[in-house]
Amino acid sequence: MFRSTAVRLSALYMLLFALCAAFLVFYVTAMSERLLSQQTRQAVQEEVVDIQRAYERGGINLLLRMMERRARQPGANLYVIASPNGEILAGNVASVQPGVLNEEGWTNVPFRYEPFAEVGGPRFHLATANVLKLDNGLRIMVGRDLGDPGRFRGIVRRALMVALAIMGLGALIIWFGIGRNALKRIDRMSAASQKIMAGDLSQRLPVGRSGDEFDRLSDSLNAMLGRIEKLNEGLRQVSDNIAHDLKTPLTRLRNKAADAIAETRDDARRNALEGIIAESDQLIRTFNALLMISRVEAGSIAAEMSEVDLSAISSDSAELYEPVAEEAGLALVTEIEPGLIVQGNRELVGQAIFNLLDNAIKYSVESNGDPKIVVKLSRSGGTFRLSICDNGPGVPAHKRVEVVKRFVRLDESRSKPGTGLGLSLVEAVMELHGGSLELSATDEANAEAPGLTVTMVFPGRKP
């Protein structure tokens, strides 16, 4: 039961309230007791003064008369006249605690006395008194009953009990208030998260209508779940693709190995083995590219960002690929605005451009379009746009989103070499750089070879 916050909170509140109540009760009792005794003392003191005066004016007779009269009044004080050896001569008290009458002045502590026959009451009462010695040796005591010694404690105890009962009731109400309402909602939330942990990512946490803290918490947790579900879905799709796309080369690899075993001629066997190595290398490349993409996407290399000269990277890449293009019968033309600096990772930007140039050359070779590839870099508004334009077969508009995804290739037969990961890496790199990737046709009007322009849009350096 103490695992419940409601019970723990209520118990804590109860304890605190009880302590406060006890303090209050004792404080109030002590204060009123003090006040009462002050009033008593004052009244007694006044009578002592009266008695003294009466004695001075009319001697012992007047004093006796006065005391007799006063003792008869209802609710009277206590009066005693005693001999010098402490024997009670007259008064409305049967006996007093021994020794009280020997000391003159106020008794220091309440003392016990026995009143005259009171039916049913306790035998002894508590009293406080002032004792006066007359010049003839008689002692006069004026005192006030303090009542039954247990009575006052009884009052205090009752007050405490009442207070504690109220506390208990309060705690119950608090438990109902918090436990029944708010904490039940937390329970519902944890029940939902149990289901989610069990693997049902479509579960959502309950959201109330009040829009309070709990609802806001549920809302953001639900948003988080949505994101996780989406990522998970993406991951599943990727692993499906990987499984599918690795089966083909693995099958080829296996076939080649079988061929190699079957070969009897040395040079033919050597060729088959070399084919196996090439095939394995291609597989390793695919894996490396996949790992690279996921690392770039995870942003784990963000630390290696620095100021890089985009213009220099662009022209270096063009220079690197120019002979390849030429060998393929293509012209590689550059229109590069110099001195454009971005915050970035030179290796990744370079690799992205290499991928795009690879693609451009690969797909331009067999096209009837203008045998030309253009590398363009220019400033546009707050951004830098780096475009690689070819005049190959292009990508139809409705396929342009698709083709960026991992392993997606337009050429279903996969006759051209490649991993199907090039554009995915470029996109991941652009995302890491806070930019974007745009695909468009180089020349929409040319139906036969519209070409493809891939533009890497970099955010310009903040001034």
Added chain:
Amino acid sequence: MQMISPHSPGTDDSAGAKKPAEAIVPRMKILVIEDDLEAAAYMTKAFREAGIVVDHASDGESGLFMGSENTYDVMVIDRMLPRRDGLSVISELRKRGVNAPVLILSALGQVDDRVTGLRAGGDDYLPKPYAFSELLARVEVLGRRKGTPEQDMVYRVGDLELDRLSHEVRRAGKEILLQPREFRLLEYLMKNAGQVVTRTMLLEHVWDYHFDPQTNVIDVHVSRLRSKIEKDFDKPLLKTIRGAGYMIKDEG
């Protein structure tokens, strides 16, 4: 990584390609610290076939002990090792004054792994998986580095001469005009004359990009360079080593 593609130009040197290292590498002694015993056994065997003496340690502590007690020409250290991390082995070796060049092998494959590895005192870095030919080429270049005078102003291979100061290239006294990038390509090849240089190493040292070029870009540049330095001459100098890379050498 090996590149065998239909685009590979000039496979004019297939005869001497089987074990290129055997003939040209002087005896070298290296230490391999690698906990994957199968990989280590394969490496040890392949290095021995290439004429290199190999000591092997399978964890960081014993690797550190062997590395500081013996003298090696090159050390190949895996980044993740039991008992002591590879990078810590390297920095401790450096602290103890061991200056032998270190090649770091890493399966982590983060882009900045290379940077942290080199910062820890490594000299070269190779991500796993790698082709053994790539590892061998890099180890040979590292082992030879001590002996190659950086201050040599003129590199010579046969009748080919490269002047690093004036940027002039001559063959048999006849000047050959090269583009700046072609010059750097030839410079790197000649600096490591007689040794295999892989495509990845060329991309690293000539273009300063540290990844596998994956396509035939480097081959096209090399074949351009080859045509310039060999066009009017009988004797070929720049050889393609199948499945590994390139080597410039005067066959004498």
